[in-house]
Amino acid sequence: MSEEEISLAGGRITSGVVRLGDTVRRPIRGDPTCAHGLLTHLEEQGFDGSPRLLGIDEQNREIMTYLPGDVPSDLGHFADFQLAAAGALLRRFHDATANFTEVRERNAEVMCHNDWAPTNAVFCDGVPYGMVDFDTIAPGLRLWDLGYSAFTWLDLGNPDYTGDEQVRRLSVLADGYGLANCSAAQIAGYAVARQTALAVSGRVQGKKEMVDWAASAASWTVLNVTERISPTGYDLRFTV
Structure with a gap:
């Protein structure tokens, strides 16, 4: 795969989460059945505020769509x-x-x-x-x-x-x-x-x-x- 994996910053990122092209690869921890089912359900409901689950890659990582933007690194003041x-x-x-x-x-x-x-x-x-x-x-x-x-x-x-x-x-x-x-x-x-x-x-x-x-x-x-x-x-x- 020619694209470079980029470690994601911001938020309280789970170790090992990276961006690859227009996708996010995230290590699976525990049983993901409920979370994966919910992401699929949200897509079916037309909810556009969450990433789409695209599958599992060869390293057993979730493949999700990348949501462009900024993620705060901690709590702060919000207008x-x-x-x-x-x-x-x-x-x-x-x-x-x-x-x-x-x-x-x-x-x-x-x-x-x-x-x-x-x-x-x-x-x-x-x-x-x-x-x-x-x-x-x-x-x-x-x-x-x-x-x-x-x-x-x-x-x-x-x-x-x-x-x-x-x-x-x-x-x-x-x-x-x-x-x-x-x-x-x-x-x-x-x-x-x-x-x-x-x-x-x-x-x-x-x-x-x-x-x-x-x-x-x-x-x-x-x-x-x-x-x-x-x-x-x-x-x-x-x-x-």
Whole structure:
């Protein structure tokens, strides 16, 4: 093969991921059956925000279409139009997965990406339009996914923002997603749940830095966001 493999940078790239021409080659880790089935399903549904699965190469790597653009290397500040676009893309992804086989079998709402963060987004002209890395997908609740997305896209827990500003930005993300009968308090509640779950996961894995970051972020979110907008608690019921 005459084309040169180019190691991909940006995001939190899985080791060994390369670009080859207009394709991406990605090592397979674990059982890819569900992820491959979902990518095929998304293509059948006309969802254009994910790469297309083209097959497996001779080195047992996934072959996927390359999505041109930029991938942030870490969390950062994102403008309102970017938050709205991130919410809208997640909504389209969820809607496209609602009739996926595994969702129906598990009696779930949708397939959750479970890591919809800026580091798994492809940007073009500053707008997130592509979604990559489907290693953590699982059936679940829309708000479970949206809570994690709020955590990462808004950088909830970062004291550089005021509580009032983060409440406002939560509304921007929610409006982009197009929630019905859902408040910023609900999203923040699920964000705290995801932050706490990440801290627990980090503790199990012995990753102290992860534990400290996630636990601190959860405490900040409770004190500066959830208690500000819903001091008597928040209702986690959700209607699309």
